Structures are given as C-alpha cells and as structure tokens.
Amino acid sequence: MATPTPLAVEDVLRVNGSRRFAAALAAASPFASLADAVLAARRIWLDKVDVTGWLEAFAAHPPIGSTSPSVSKWSQEEQSAALSTATDSAAQELAEWNARYREKFGFVFMICASGRTAPEVLSELKRRYTNRPIVELEVAAQEELKITELRLAKLFSSETPAPFTSAE
C-alpha cells in the first residue's frame, strides 16, 4: 500500500461479516503494511470477537459449492477450483453433506477453499463432521481467519496495484 489509509467498516465487512470485527479493525487502521493488518486482524478475531460474532461471520458465507447469483465475486473466486471440478453427482453429494453438517453444528461448513477441488472439500467436510461441536467451532474459526487474510490482501491490492492476489 503506497499510503496508509484508514479502512472503512463497510469494506472490512466484505472481508469478514462480524460487525465487532469490522468495527475493531477499522478503528485500528490505518496499517503501514498488509502484514500489520493481518496481525491486527488475527488478534481481534481470536481475542476480541465473541462466539456470536464468529457465528455472524460464518453466516455471511454461502454454502460451499453454491452457484446462487447472490454469491459475492470473492466467494466465487475462492471456490473456483471446487466449482470447476464438481460433477453433478459430486455437487449433489456436497449439498447433502452441507445440510447434514449444518444440522449438526448449526452453522455453514467453513473452509478456505482456494485451490481445493470438490473431492478435497467433500473429503474434508466428512472428516470434520465427526468432530465435537466445540472443536469444530474452533476449526471453522481458523478457516474463517484464512479467508479473512486472503480477502484483506485483495482489499489492499485493490487500493494500489499489488502482487498479493497471486498468493491465492
């Protein structure tokens, strides 16, 4: 980032749907570098955002594999590998397991899908489905954090030409 500029709450909300997170990160901005922003995001997400805030952030994501027109451009990019490798039957199985996961845990299956194929995502979903709810909550929060970091990079790169998008 050429000149540190403050982050707007509404921009941070596109990165992470927790209002508490967005308010705190915006209040902590501007950041001299993406690395500084990522460190602040990590601290806020893990130490300051309560469980309800985590659930709020999860709820801002479409189910993995969703092709609804309301899915954001960033979500589409993150899921492009999974979507391009999903056969009809794989997409169907993913939808069924998503529903089962949501029934058990009460929130959408969170995975940083960038670069992962549909079979990989499905395999991970089935493995994590056996977790205890409290364990799975923390795993999901770590995945949300990875997505948050990738999106922060996109947010920074959209302000000035930057090399970050290749990391995804």
Place this chain on the structure above:
Amino acid sequence: MATPTPLAVEDVLRVNGSRRFAAALAAASPFASLADAVLAARRIWLDKVDVTGWLEAFAAHPPIGSTSPSVSKWSQEEQSAALSTATDSAAQELAEWNARYREKFGFVFMICASGRTAPEVLSELKRRYTNRPIVELEVAAQEELKITELRLAKLFSSETPAPFTSAE
C-alpha cells in the same frame, strides 16, 4: 430411583435450557440410575448439542447474584452461599463485572455456584474474564454441565426420597 420412568422434555428443560439437550435426554430415558442419566447427559451435552444450544442453555440462567423474584428455586439454592455472603458493595461489584463479562463474551457468566461465597465467585469471574472467547465458552459449558448434573440429582430425588441433595 425405584422404577425407571421416562423423563419429560419439560422436566429436563428445568435441568438444562437447551431444547436439543432436553429432547435428546428425554428420548434416551428412562435410566436405571442417576449415574446412567448423568453419563447420557454428559455425552449429549458435549457431543450432540451445538454451540447455539450451549448459548440457549446459558441464557436460561439469571446473572449470578440476581435477587429477581423470577429466579427459579433451584437457582436460588445454588446461589445461596454467594447471596448470603454478599455485602452491598460486593453485590455491586459482582453486578458490574457480570456486565463487563457479558459485554466481552456475549453470554451470562456461568458458574456452578453451589457452596461458593460471593468473594470466591467474584475472584473466579475476574480470572476467567481474561480468557479468549473460545476458551471461555468451553469453561462455561463445563460449569453448565456441573449444574446440569446437580439438577438431574434433584430431579431424580424429587421422584422418590433420595440422598442426592446432600451432594450439593
């Protein structure tokens, strides 16, 4: 318990305010002994109730130290040591820390208060306030489980004369 009788969902809800917990424990009843019921309760609470169900159970408790007339008889009994040892200033400090805790974590401070004095409760609240939200969620859920076990004992003892209440 002389004869195992099925538990009614509404009775289990007095023990633990999570509807998923109550439905599952009632469905698993009758139990041959209190020990069997406690084992089933533990498994359901830790493995089957999702995070939203945990928060639902927490929300069924009054803030510790509350003297509102709507507080249930069981809550009053559990908090009797704390209430009898709370001076006006201690009660005031407890109320303030309760509010601060709730602001940070998004749920009421959960503690199995049986036999604990007001200073002990306050000291524990201050100590736990420094926890990360995900850590504190699990601590609170363990306290809820202790309360659940004590109340299950009361539920069993209310069906037939039983020695369980002395455990509290």
